[in-house]
Amino acid sequence: MTAREEILARIRAANGPAREPTEIDAAYAAIPRDYRRAHHDSEQRDDIVALFAERAADYRATVEPVPEADLPAAIARAVTGKARLIVPDGVPEAWLAELPSATTIVRDEPPLSARELDAIDGVVTGCAVAIAETGTIILDHGPAQGRRALTLVPDFHLVVVRADHVAPDIADALARLDPSRPHTLISGPSATSDIELIRVEGVHGPRNLHILVSG
Template identity: 55%
Template structure:
């Protein structure tokens, strides 16, 4: 061990070297197939039960969950923004205009020129999503149409996220990974941003919105 080397680091690396002592130097991880025989879904559920599980897990993570259909969606979004006292709402590119038809809040179109400081002055953001995972209560965004940049959903204090039940809800993480593109900027959201100190005092809004509202929309997935 050289002078100045962290002994804990050397201890860990020593254990790794001993564990790999019988592995030929030419061998690489891809030379051996890794069994992928884990469960893809835990249990059997109807589509309605899957949506119920998603709603329950989202609630456990302290997200506010709302259910509606495509016809009533604009009115619900307008109500949520009004209840929040939203005066300015940032809108990602590709978000259906109809979704915000019932709000009087000023709409701020997202653009690369919008800085984190400017987004911090916005009251709310409304987005769609790539999909939602029932077993973990997770909403995934991939910067697709209607979702915007990662910064857009991490800075404003209030995030309203719309999930289409018909084509965006999956049971499990393995199912989600099959549908996501790993090269896209993926943001996995399980409830509002939160952290705890050593005494387990929960603080929300440290590195994301303090309030997450998820709207589960039933109806034609092609409709807004």
């Protein structure tokens, strides 16, 4: 007997014979879900976006509300002092219009090695979805977000969150995603509580997370 057959046989010995798939799916659908799908009123758009900004800042990310038209200037200010920035495909050219002349834009073409990424000072991206309740940004690594390593290895991550990205709560945010894609959920800069359960920001992931909330 293979390990697979044996494990399945042990499970059936413990549980009784397998039920019909339709019966299992009906039992699954009947699971009581009396919790709230959102803890905040999704109709109150301004409140939801403000809540996102407040909760993201709780993690000691830098959060700035910015009118859409002021994005290029705000981005330029935020990346001041960064010599080399990597910018994934799909980031609007307009965002980069006012970058300081001392800043070089690097493209992931051909793809950079991890060592090369480590020599980059920061990354500028958009996002797929954000969650107001938890102050979380979700990347699905589609357009304007780049492959996962781009937002991981450089030490500074600037992310632009548009108001329409912000979902009130986890349930709504997950429902907007395509599960076949890889995802990264980001709630503040990397952190650890491994020494005396005291939170310290800045471990292996980007030590600085700068969020521009636009629109």
